[in-house]
Amino acid sequence: MEKKRILITGKGSYVGTSFINWVKQWPEQYEVEELSVRGEAWRKHDFSAYDVVLHVAGIAHVSTDPSMEQEYYRVNRDLTIEVASKAKQDGVRQFIFMSSIIVYGSDGKIGEEKIIYEYTVPNPNDFYGRSKLEADVAIQKLNSLHFKVVSVRIPMVYGPNCKGNFPKLKLLAGKLPIFPDIQNQRSMIFVSNLCEFLRITIDRELIGMFFPQNKEYVCTTEIIRIMASTMNKNVRLVKIFNPTLKIMSSKINFVNKIFGNKTYDQALIPPFDYCVTGFEESIKISM
Numbered sequence: 001m002e003k004k005r006i007l008i009t010g011k012g013s014y015v016g017t018s019f020i021n022w023v024k025q026w027p028e029q030y031e032v033e034e035l036s037v038r039g040e041a042w043r044k045h046d047f048s049a050y051d052v053v054l055h056v057a058g059i060a061h062v063s064t065d066p067s068m069e070q071e072y073y074r075v076n077r078d079l080t081i082e083v084a085s086k087a088k089q090d091g092v093r094q095f096i097f098m099s100s101i102i103v104y105g106s107d108g109k110i111g112e113e114k115i116i117y118e119y120t121v122p123n124p125n126d127f128y129g130r131s132k133l134e135a136d137v138a139i140q141k142l143n144s145l146h147f148k149v150v151s152v153r154i155p156m157v158y159g160p161n162c163k164g165n166f167p168k169l170k171l172l173a174g175k176l177p178i179f180p181d182i183q184n185q186r187s188m189i190f191v192s193n194l195c196e197f198l199r200i201t202i203d204r205e206l207i208g209m210f211f212p213q214n215k216e217y218v219c220t221t222e223i224i225r226i227m228a229s230t231m232n233k234n235v236r237l238v239k240i241f242n243p244t245l246k247i248m249s250s251k252i253n254f255v256n257k258i259f260g261n262k263t264y265d266q267a268l269i270p271p272f273d274y275c276v277t278g279f280e281e282s283i284k285i286s287m
Contacts, residue, residue, distance in 0.1 A: 004030050004202055007050040007092075009083050010057025011036040014162055015098060015194065019054065022195035030199075037079060047090035052202050054096045055083055059128070061164075069127045076131035077138070084139045088147045094205055095139065096150040096198065101187065102126075103133040103153060107260035110182060110242075110249040116211075117265045140209075148207035152198075155213050155264065159191030159286050165257060169220070170287065173227035173235060180245055180259065181237035185217040187263045190275075190282035197274040204272075211268040214282070215275050220258055226283045 006023075008016040011034045023030040033050075035042055037057045047053065058076045059068075080097060087095045103122040108114025124130045136151050143149045158166040172179065189197075189212055197212040221237055228235040249255045277285065 001029060003028065004052060005050045006030060006032045006052045006054055006202065007047065008032060008034045009037050009042070009053055009055045010034075013056040014159075015157065015191070016054070016056040018159065018191045019195045019198055022192065023199060030202075037083060042083075043086070047087050047092050050087075050092055052094045052096065053083065053087040053092050054098075054198065054202075055080060056098050057083075058098070058132075061128075064126070072127045072131040073134075076128070077135040080135035081138045084142055084149070088142050088144075091146075093146065094148045094150065094202065094207075095142070096152060096201065097135065097139055099136045099151045099153045100129070100132050101153055101155045101262065101264070102129040103136065104262075105129065106253060107256040107262045109256055110184070110246045110259050112261060114260070114262045115265055116263065116268070118268060143207065148205060150201055150206060151209045152201075153209065153211050154194065155187040155189055155262075157189055157191055157194055159282070162191065162286065166286065169223055169258075170227055173224045174231055174233060176235060178236045178238050179221065179224050180241045181221055181239050182242060182245065182259045184220055184259050185261050185263050186220070187211075187213040188218045189213050190277050190279075190286070192277050192282075193275045196276050197270065200272055200274055210270055211264045212270055212274065213264055214279055215269070216279055217263050218279065223283055226280055227287060230284050230287050 008019065010016055016034060020032050023032060035045055057079060059072055084095050103124050104116050104120060105123045105125045122133050124133050139149050140151065193214060194212060224235060225237065245255060245259060249260060
């Protein structure tokens with residue numbers, strides 16, 4: 001098998017760094033480099049030496065600060081289009097863009113289903129989501145026989161040393177004596193499962209839109225239970241707060257980020273086996 005030469009555009013990202021470490025298992029099959037796309041120097045870099053560009057650069061956190069809007073569009077949309085266009089012009093065969101489930105808008109409220117199907121129309125509700133979606137739509141137009149574009153609309157990624165809401169849950173599991181017992185469902189993906197998905201996508205030279213997730217949906221209460229157990233902490237799961245949280249969920253979006261529902265229909269799971277780590281084990285590894 002010919003060695004794949006992969007360029008990661010966006011230096012030091014969580015997914016990019018995890019992918020580099022993941023493919024070190026097969027040193028004879030993959031050669032990976034990172035390139036910073038801050039500033040203008042990257043434009044002089046010759047992309048023709050690579051088979052694949054994996055574009056992970058972007059602003060990942062959600063901001064409601066209106067002064068940030070143009071920066072989101074500049075980085076998440078315009079830079080993505082510029083990098084993809086250069087990759088195509090320089091003769092790269094495959095371009096993989098890390099898009100996001102955020103293009104489908106906010107989380108469902110407590111007790112309200114939010115399932116994303118193949119036919120669900122994206123409906124972002126902030127400029128982070130819109131910037132990702134506009135990049136997504138634009139780069140798909142670059143698809144050709146010799147330039148395969150892949151958009152990966154990932155749900156929440158978690159793993160060791162990740163950022164975002166996952167470490168906050170670990171903090172809660174370690175400190176709270178009680179936690180709300182709410183049975184919600186969320187699509188999430190463990191970072192090693194995502195890295196294996198990307199590796200297979202590169203090996204098979206796939207094209208199109210993908211929605212990778214763990215094999216099973218994730219419940220926030222179950223995450224807390226596993227975390228607490230791993231830390232030898234006792235957390236009582238109680239339903240007493242559920243009615244109050246349900247009322248709060250119609251007004252406070254942060255409540256829905258923890259206890260709301262947002263899933264990809266399981267029919268959207270890619271038709272190959274990339275889930276190398278099961279749910280419970282993945283939470284323990286991530287602690």
